[in-house]
Amino acid sequence: MARTVASTRTVDLTELLDFVRPRHHFLLVTLRRDGRPQVSPVTGGVDEHGRLVVSTYPGRAKAVNAERDPRVTVCVLSDDFGGAWVQVDGDAEVLHMPDAEDALVDYYRCIAAEHPDWDEYRAAMRLQDKSLIRVTPTRWGPIATGGFPADVAARLDAQDA
Template identity: 75%
Template sequence: MARTVARADAVDHAGLLEFVRPRHQMILSTIRSDGRPQMSPVTGGVDDQGRIVISTYPARAKAANLRRTPVASVVVLSEEFTGAWVQIDGDAEVIDMPDAEDALVDYYRSIAGEHPDWDEYRAAMRLQGKSLIRITPTQWGPIATGGFPADVAARLDEQDG
């Protein structure tokens, strides 16, 4: 049985966005005040300008961290834990209400499409005082998949062979 060989496929910006758009499970990494990383599992999307968008509350650690140090990294995961993934690094901003309202509509659309009642959605976002994180990608790694290094897979296949 052939072993799965790990891959790391470099992509341009368009290829990155094509990979990310259908994937919404992410790990967001920000920088705490003491310099250590703070990571949060989040749901995210891609807006029309190619930025990663994540909804949050203004008092969350990730928002406070980004206000202080406006850079972030995001690992975008596939539905299957063993599926392809990519790390994106970028400049970040936090947008609060009332400025976040239209951006939160765009965020929702990027993940779930059209809402059955946009007035209701907007009212809920205002009531909750939601904020939006936007990350502009400045660099990214290859789209990676797990598996054996090619030489190890070949040796194991020969052994089984």
């Protein structure tokens, strides 16, 4: 049985955003005050301006950290844990109510399409005092898949033959 070989594919910004758009499982990494990473599993999307967007609350560590230090990293995962992924570094902007309201509508649209009642959704976002983190990509790694290095897979396959 052939082994899975790890792969990487370097992409430009357009290809990166095309890869990210259908994927909504993110790991958002912000920096704590002491410089150590804070990792948050989040649902995310890509807005119409090519920014990665995440909904949160004002007091959450990710929002507080991103406001203090806007340098963040997002790891975008495929639905299948063994699928392709990419790391995106960027600059974060945190929006709070009432400034976040329209941006939260855009966030919902890029993840789940149209809401059946936008007035209800907006009222819920205001009641919950939601915030939004927008990340402008500044650099990114290649789109990668896990597996064995090619030479190791070949040796293992030869051993099994």
